[in-house]
Amino acid sequence: MAADSEVDPKVAADSEVDLKVAADSEVDPKASIGEVRATLGTAAGAVSVVWKPAATAGCAVLIVTLPAGVVGGTIAMPCVHGSSIVREGRVTVWRHGRFVGGGNLGRVRGAQLRARSGAVEFEVRQSGQYVFERCST
Numbered sequence: 439m440a441a442d443s444e445v446d447p448k449v450a451a452d453s454e455v456d457l458k459v460a461a462d463s464e465v466d467p468k469a470s471i472g473e474v475r476a477t478l479g480t481a482a483g484a485v486s487v488v489w490k491p492a493a494t495a496g497c498a499v500l501i502v503t504l505p506a507g508v509v510g511g512t513i514a515m516p517c518v519h520g521s522s523i524v525r526e527g528r529v530t531v532w533r534h535g536r537f538v539g540g541g542n543l544g545r546v547r548g549a550q551l552r553a554r555s556g557a558v559e560f561e562v563r564q565s566g567q568y569v570f571e572r573c574s575t
Contacts, residue, residue, distance in 0.1 A: 482507040497573040508565040514557040521575045524558060526568055532558055 473490030483505025492499045502513050515524055515532075524532035526546050531539055537549035545568070548561040562568060 480505070492571055492573070494573060497571055500570040500572070501567065502570075503567045504562070504565045506565050510564065511562055512559050513562055513568060513570070514552070514555075514559045515570050515572055516555070516557045518551065518556060518558040518572060519574060522572055523575060524560075524570055524572045526560070526570050531560065531570075 476487045478485040486503045488501040490499050500515055520535045531546050545563050546560050547563050550559050
């Protein structure tokens with residue numbers, strides 16, 4: 439079962455898009471929620487998000503697509519713990535509580551843990567699709 443929503447706020451085409459996805463609990467791969475989808479209309483085009491359990495137990499996937507013309511933004515991966523590993527594409531970008539690399543072709547330029555929310559905010563460089571996978575170890 440998927441949940442969809444669309445919003446069309448006035449956003450300047452040349453501004454950064456800050457996209458934050460929040461969740462209060464871990465995604466249980468056996469949960470009946472399946473996946474959640476959302477689309478946000480902006481002046482630059484549609485920003486889409488998919489949050490779903492991964493095929494591997496204890497893992498979740500966040501897929502974010504930023505439209506052409508977006509020059510950067512913030513993508514928040516919820517429910518990251520000290521022992522979590524986060525990959526963007528096939529490259530590890532978060533391990534042992536810190537940012538460890540530039541991600542897929544250097545598209546991820548940094549990350550910061552928000553202790554209050556338990557989310558890691560990844561700074562991304564450009565438009566395109568970002569596939570983050572978080573696994574608890």
